[in-house]
Amino acid sequence: MVTGDASYIKKINRSFLISKIIEHGFISRAELSKITGLNKATISVQVADLLNEELIIETQQEHNNLGRRPIMLSLNRKAGxxxxxxxxxxxxxxxxxxxxxxxxxxxxxxxxxxxxxxxxxxxxxxxxxxxxxxxxxxxxxxxxxxxxxxxxxxxxxxxxxxxxxxxxxxxxxxxxxxxxxxxxxxxxxxxxAFAEQVYKHHHSENLLCVSLYSGIGLGIMINGELYEGYHGFAGEMGHMIIVPNGRPCNCGNKGCWEQYSSESTFFKQLSEKQNIDDIDYTDIQKRLNDKDSTFSEEMEEFINYLSIGLNNIINLHNPATIVLNSELLKMNEGALDEIKGNLTSSVSSFEELLISDFGKxxxxxxxxxxxxxxxxxxxxxxxxxxxxxxxxxxxxxxx
Ligand SMILES: [Zn+2]
Known part of the structure; x- marks a missing residue:
């Protein structure tokens, strides 16, 4: 049970009500009372304050039921x-x-x-x-x-x-x-990671978002909160060593994950193998359509190393949702199934693996x-x- 002084409880109730008004879009005072368990008098005082502050607005719902049309509350999206x-x-x-x-x-x-x-x-x-x-x-x-x-x-x-x-x-x-x-x-x-949870995966309180661009960044949501670590540096999984004495990394170590599975590494490797300086995403799309063999080999290596790193972070976190933010994977339809096919360890456990709709x-x-x-x-x-x-x-x- 939460105990505290009256102003503290008022504050808690207020933030709870705002959350519920946003979640429901439009909601009446009676419904708010029902879903929050707060009594009608409390709701009425809080709603009056929020209306005064112009944080919420009232609208009368249009419908044909007999009786009074309920007044609906919604967040005033134009307040700021x-x-x-x-x-x-x-x-x-x-x-x-x-x-x-x-x-x-x-x-x-x-x-x-x-x-x-x-x-x-x-x-x-x-x-x-x-x-x-x-x-x-x-x-x-x-x-x-x-x-x-x-x-x-x-x-x-x-x-x-x-x-x-x-x-x-x-x-x-x-x-x-x-x-x-x-x-x-x-x-x-x-x-x-925060964007994925707030806009896309409301149901998932334990979510990892892996961004694969110039390096590899990991955002961690645990119980609906961002987890940033003791000094704020949690999630530097791009520097997890996956190949002993492997490719040198600018962090000072060798064999870091981002030297194998970031998009910049992919582009670099492909350019070196084909002796071409400026490959862009349009070229990648073309190679994908043409089933270019060097491209396919490089992609296979990228996916293999990506799966190794994912296996490791899944075992560390046991997440519900893992979102991969990558333009390269977004373009390559079969990639997700290939990654899933590699994550077959009997101890790895997660609910869903997806590619981000957001991208950049x-x-x-x-x-x-x-x-x-x-x-x-x-x-x-x-x-x-x-x-x-x-x-x-x-x-x-x-x-
Ligand atoms: Zn490194």
């Missing part, structure tokens, strides 16, 4: 906006969403530099522009989450971003000082939804999205 940012190597993607996590606009900025100060100025400029565009709503921008492709400490300080060669950068404080708003800084693989959009969508969850201060967030509404991002060949 969330800004999700994917700070990648060659681009920064900014996606603005409403409070139900539907993307409203996306801007992609090319990056030709790794200079921290230049990138900081760029981020501040765009954040300010978005703030100016969002003044028409009650709360404006309710939160900003930035996904970085590197390690982030539990205090949200960037520890290391390999592609930009950044060490120990306090981007959170630097943006706060210049833009007057403190963003959340998160590892991109964690945001991908996962980071910004995870970022927007995390900003919403933090703003509403709710224990769980379940959103839905039509894939047609996702921002269409170009997928660069990972290097």
């Amino acid at each position: 906006y969330a800004l999700g940012i994917d700070l990648d190597y060659k681009h920064i993607t900014f996606t603005l969403s409403d409070l139900l996590g539907s993307p409203l606009s996306t801007e992609i900025v090319d990056l030709n530099t790794s200079d921290y100060d230049e990138i900081l100025e760029l981020l501040v400029k765009y954040i300010k522009d978005f703030q100016d565009k969002c003044t028409d709503s009650r709360y404006g921008i309710v939160g900003i989450v930035i996904g970085v492709h590197g390690t982030v400490t539990e205090d949200e300080v960037i520890k290391f971003v390999p592609r930009h060669n950044w060490h120990n950068k306090d981007l959170k404080s630097d943006i706060e000082a210049k833009a007057g708003i403190s963003p959340y800084i998160k590892n991109n693989a964690n945001l991908c 959009e996962a980071t910004v969508m995870g970022a927007c939804s995390l900003a919403i969850k933090n703003f509403l201060n709710i224990p769980e967030l379940k959103l839905s999205i039509d894939d047609q509404d996702l921002p269409k991002l170009t997928v660069d060949v990972p290097v």
Whole structure:
């Protein structure tokens, strides 16, 4: 039983109610009382507060039943906006969403530099522009989450971003000082896992999301919460050694998983074998259609090593859902069955293995939804999205 003072209980009830209103889309006070077990007086006071704060709105449902039409409550999706940012190597993607996590606009900025100060100025400029565009709503921008492709400490300080060669950068404080708003800084693989759980796999509280692009990133959801580890660095499974004394990795070890099963490795190996410099996803599609033999061999090796690594992380976590975020696997229809065929150990146990519908959009969508969850201060967030509404991002060949 939860005990605490009255204001604490009021807060808990409030976040529980907001979660339920979002989950149901439209719900009456009577139904809320029924599903939450809270009495009608409590519901009435809480709903009045939320209406005052313009966080929810009332609508009268249209139907033909006799008697009064119930007044339905729903989240006021226009009360504010969330800004999700994917700070990648060659681009920064900014996606603005409403409070139900539907993307409203996306801007992609090319990056030709790794200079921290230049990138900081760029981020501040765009954040300010978005703030100016969002003044028409009650709360404006309710939160900003930035996904970085590197390690982030539990205090949200960037520890290391390999592609930009950044060490120990306090981007959170630097943006706060210049833009007057403190963003959340998160590892991109964690945001991908969060997006999968919030938008796609509501039923799955134990979910792993493996992103296979320039490296391998693992986002871990345990009991519906992101698991980030003691210092914040959990999920660096790309550096799990799967080949003793294998290919050298820039982490200092040899034989790391991402030297065998990241898409950048796949492209590199294929280019070397065929002596071609710039293979892109269009070439890959063509080779796939033509059943090119070098391509097929390379793909088989990629899938074999991928399966070895997956076997290991499945045994560590016993997840319900594993989502693979990879353009290469998305294009290659039979790949998923081949991977499943390799995961036959009698001790490995998981419920489902899937390929992400999100692809590159996962980071910004995870970022927007995390900003919403933090703003509403709710224990769980379940959103839905039509894939047609996702921002269409170009997928660069990972290097
Ligand atoms: Zn490594």
